């Protein structure tokens with residue numbers, strides 16, 4: 001059974017676009033990345049999935065259940081929203097114990113462990129915490145009941161690099177112990193590092209859903225050519241070329257397809273130098289999000 005099943009999920013905010021026909025599923029044990037720029041619809045998808053907002057159309061289930069019809073499913077779930085708001089005059093430990101009381105479990109040891117990993121002072125008042133430290137409270141709050149599904153909306157914003165590293169180790173550990181993880185981000189390197197599959201969302205629609213191994217495999221090549229003479233753009237009239245930049249005798253582009261086809265074309269050029277490398281996800285992402293696409 002899929003842990004998350006989203007089918008044709010649509011949410012419109014009156015005349016303003018939210019998400020349209022979002023379909024995706026997340027398997028048990030996966031770390032699934034949800035990538036898109038600001039305003040693409042990541043939070044709307046997550047909040048609709050969790051039943052925090054009502055969809056305009058389509059369905060979304062967690063462990064086969066709809067969160068609006070069956071809120072009990074939330075007990076198995078750890079959610080970190082993109083922005084966290086708290087009662088300022090509470091102490092961190094009191095807030096976390098209060099959160100734990102919803103799950104009917106004694107989470108004291110776990111709270112202490114998580115706070116230690118994330119270097120969070122449990123005795124401080126929420127109002128005295130920085131943005132990054134409030135984020136840590138959200139992380140501990142999301143993980144304290146050892147949920148089977150962890151949903152994180154832009155989890156690392158506000159954390160310094162050391163804390164980001166610790167956070168990822170924490171999530172990796174939870175995943176090894178069996179938790180399924182779904183997390184949204186606009187930072188590709190973190191998705192590249194952790195995820196088994198990734199969905200790209202643009203202007204409210206999923207434009208690509210791919211296994212990370214496929215994305216990182218040979219299907220895309222970054223090609224750089226140097227020639228003594230100006231390179232004619234006619235050479236690049238081949239399907240599969242994108243992000244083409246021509247400048248004097250230099251040409252840079254990303255190629256997806258049969259490498260022999262492009263090499264035949266390139267052999268027409270009197271070359272001084274050539275390099276063929278693997279593009280990182282950032283470059284593939286830029287290709288998908290390029291205006292001309």
Ligand SMILES: Nc1ncnc2c1ncn2[C@@H]1O[C@H](COP(=O)(O)OP(=O)(O)OP(=O)(O)O)[C@@H](O)[C@H]1O
Nearest residue numbers: 013016017018036037038039040041042043044045
């Ligand atoms: N409460 C709302 N009322 C009206 N429009 C909204 C509301 N919430 C979101 N939107 C619109 O829905 C679209 C998707 O927004 P959403 O917050 O889901 O994007 P996002 O990918 O999470 O972006 P970000 O990374 O900036 O949080 C945007 O065009 C946004 O303006």
